[in-house]
Amino acid sequence: MLVAIRSQQAKNVRVHVPDGFFDAPTSIATGLIAAGAVGFSLQRANREIRETGPALAGLTAAFVFAVQMVNFPVGAGTSGHLLGGALAAALVGPWTAVLVMSTVLLVQGLLFADGGLTAIGTNITLMGLVTVLVGYFVTRALLQVLPRRTGSVVPAATVGALVSVPVAALCFTGLYAIGGAVDIPLGKLATAMVGWHILVGIGEAVITAAVLGAVVATRPDLVYAARHLQQDLVLVDADGNTSTVSPDKPIAAKPAGRSLGIGVAVTLIVAGGVSLFASAHPDGLEFVGAKLGFESAAKGSAVAGSPLADYGVSGIGNAQVSGALAGIIGVLVTIALGLAIAKVASLRKAS
Amino acid sequence: MSGDGLLVPVDSKVHRIPAQVKIVALFVFVLAVVSTPAAHFWAFALYAVLLAAAIVVAKLPLPVVSRRLAVETPFIVFALLLPFVATGPTFDVLGVQLSQSGVLGAWNVLAKGTLGVIAAILLSATTGPRELLAGLERLRLPSTLVAILSFMVRYLNVVSDDLHRMRIARESRGYVGGRAGHLKAVAGGVGALFVRSFERGERVHLAMQSRGYNGRMPLLGEVGATRAQWIEGLTISLVAVTVAVAARVVGL
Numbered sequence: 001m002l003v004a005i006r007s008q009q010a011k012n013v014r015v016h017v018p019d020g021f022f023d024a025p026t027s028i029a030t031g032l033i034a035a036g037a038v039g040f041s042l043q044r045a046n047r048e049i050r051e052t053g054p055a056l057a058g059l060t061a062a063f064v065f066a067v068q069m070v071n072f073p074v075g076a077g078t079s080g081h082l083l084g085g086a087l088a089a090a091l092v093g094p095w096t097a098v099l100v101m102s103t104v105l106l107v108q109g110l111l112f113a114d115g116g117l118t119a120i121g122t123n124i125t126l127m128g129l130v131t132v133l134v135g136y137f138v139t140r141a142l143l144q145v146l147p148r149r150t151g152s153v154v155p156a157a158t159v160g161a162l163v164s165v166p167v168a169a170l171c172f173t174g175l176y177a178i179g180g181a182v183d184i185p186l187g188k189l190a191t192a193m194v195g196w197h198i199l200v201g202i203g204e205a206v207i208t209a210a211v212l213g214a215v216v217a218t219r220p221d222l223v224y225a226a227r228h229l230q231q232d233l234v235l236v237d238a239d240g241n242t243s244t245v246s247p248d249k250p251i252a253a254k255p256a257g258r259s260l261g262i263g264v265a266v267t268l269i270v271a272g273g274v275s276l277f278a279s280a281h282p283d284g285l286e287f288v289g290a291k292l293g294f295e296s297a298a299k300g301s302a303v304a305g306s307p308l309a310d311y312g313v314s315g316i317g318n319a320q321v322s323g324a325l326a327g328i329i330g331v332l333v334t335i336a337l338g339l340a341i342a343k344v345a346s347l348r349k350a351s
Numbered sequence: 352m353s354g355d356g357l358l359v360p361v362d363s364k365v366h367r368i369p370a371q372v373k374i375v376a377l378f379v380f381v382l383a384v385v386s387t388p389a390a391h392f393w394a395f396a397l398y399a400v401l402l403a404a405a406i407v408v409a410k411l412p413l414p415v416v417s418r419r420l421a422v423e424t425p426f427i428v429f430a431l432l433l434p435f436v437a438t439g440p441t442f443d444v445l446g447v448q449l450s451q452s453g454v455l456g457a458w459n460v461l462a463k464g465t466l467g468v469i470a471a472i473l474l475s476a477t478t479g480p481r482e483l484l485a486g487l488e489r490l491r492l493p494s495t496l497v498a499i500l501s502f503m504v505r506y507l508n509v510v511s512d513d514l515h516r517m518r519i520a521r522e523s524r525g526y527v528g529g530r531a532g533h534l535k536a537v538a539g540g541v542g543a544l545f546v547r548s549f550e551r552g553e554r555v556h557l558a559m560q561s562r563g564y565n566g567r568m569p570l571l572g573e574v575g576a577t578r579a580q581w582i583e584g585l586t587i588s589l590v591a592v593t594v595a596v597a598a599r600v601v602g603l
Contacts, residue, residue, distance in 0.1 A: 020463020
């Protein structure tokens with residue numbers, strides 16, 4: 001659960017998952033995911049942090065903390081609050097943003113007793129990792145198709161913010177399916193969570209657009225996601241000769257080989273392991289569908305005959321092993337697709 | 352909101368325990384609470400007694416603790432909804448169908464959430480931010496993360512005060528209240544706040560570098576914990592673990 005729109009008490013609006021909401025194994029698992037994500041981000045952000053210093057990330061964290069308490073009028077008489085994941089990702093880049101959001105959540109949990117201690121991992125995973133990465137990658141994907149101008153980052157990040165919040169809510173529902181303390185119909189929970197958080201996401205999108213627009217208007221060079229879009233500076237000397245100066249190149253990312261390998265390995269283990277649990281429960285929508293009698297209609301689905309239909313590998317008897325295999329294959333296919341899309345995109349850029 | 356967090360500056364036995372011991376103790380305690388099956392009501396009563404004892408030893412005023420419990424409100428609402436939406440066998444209360452597992456689940460969320468928040472209040476009310484950071488460093492948190500955390504804590508007040516001044520300036524120009532047209536004014540201030548924070552971060556880094564900063568703050572004084580302090584600090588948590596094991600394994 002993320003942030004409630006329209007609360008009278010601005011200071012108590014940050015809603016974090018408390019202790020006891022998920023069972024102990026889920027809390028520990030999300031804690032490990034969060035620790036891995038922070039470690040990975042520290043490694044990836046290392047060069048930036050060595051150059052600009054930890055002060056900058058710390059100040060950005062203080063900024064996010066302060067801004068989460070601001071009441072933004074978002075129209076129709078309501079006011080909203082910012083989560084800030086997508087905004088931070090656009091402003092300082094995804095890896096520093098993961099560190100910034102994790103720092104904010106750690107300080108809120110340890111210093112202000114907001115959110116449970118055993119749930120810090122869950123909170124970091126949902127609000128520090130999912131919102132940041134979803135927001136950033138949607139933003140970058142849209143920047144590929146939008147006009148190559150610094151200003152394009154505003155609509156791109158707006159959509160990123162809009163998408164990031166319901167996705168985080170969906171992840172919350174997924175975690176609840178694995179380790180929720182009480183059995184409630186997952187379909188109902190997913191519908192309620194996603195429905196509500198689409199509203200929250202609209203607020204988040206409006207606020208992100210307004211704030212990012214203000215930064216782009218004054219200091220576009222500070223916006224990480226738009227740094228590669230800066231136009232060359234055209235200089236004209238006294239004789240009328242023109243020359244161009246390119247802006248500072250952003251710090252090149254390290255060759256991703258080893259860390260990418262580790263990331264893929266971790267993802268595979270998590271996907272396989274999580275699927276072991278997940279396969280024991282029917283999918284929420286399917287469950288609702290079965291209850292409402294949609295099941296016969298769903299059988300006609302186009303992929304029903306595909307080898308991965310219903311997230312199990314056909315021809316393997318044991319439901320759990322087959323579910324875990326399906327999870328792993330799903331991740332591999334997703335990575336392959338992602339690499340293919342990235343390749344196509346870079347080819348188009350080069351031509 | 353002050354940069355000291357919720358610290359209640361009095362001198363007590365709990366205040367004097369090194370921060371790393373308190374962090375570990377809190378974590379062990381909350382983990383014990385979370386892994387206790389919800390139906391063992393006596394175990395939760397014992398946890399509450401343990402926490403109450405710690406609050407008395409820490410000399411914390413009750414209003415501080417109870418006011419802080421307000422962060423839990425949204426989840427109380429969620430918990431109260433559970434008996435109506437959960438599945439499973441139901442029973443009648445005044446003509447309303449309530450789910451048995453839902454009622455137990457509501458109790459589960461309420462009891463564990465409340466105990467967790469009180470335990471976290473106990474930590475944040477007895478430990479200052481600087482001690483907390485030193486404790487995290489002793490617990491081997493990566494030094495870069497500790498550095499980011501310490502800069503955040505150090506500049507929280509500065510950035511909040513910046514924001515406060517901007518709000519006063521904005522409201523004196525007539526942008527008061529929440530009309531939709533005011534979004535641009537509010538967001539403009541926040542955007543300016545980011546630019547200011549970013550530039551301040553760069554300045555602070557350069558200034559500290561020219562004074563010999565290499566990514567770590569020197570620790571003043573010895574902050575290591577003795578064996579006796581570890582035992583003293585972990586007493587309550589170990590009792591809680593015993594209770595949890597008794598509840599789970601023995602099934603009392």
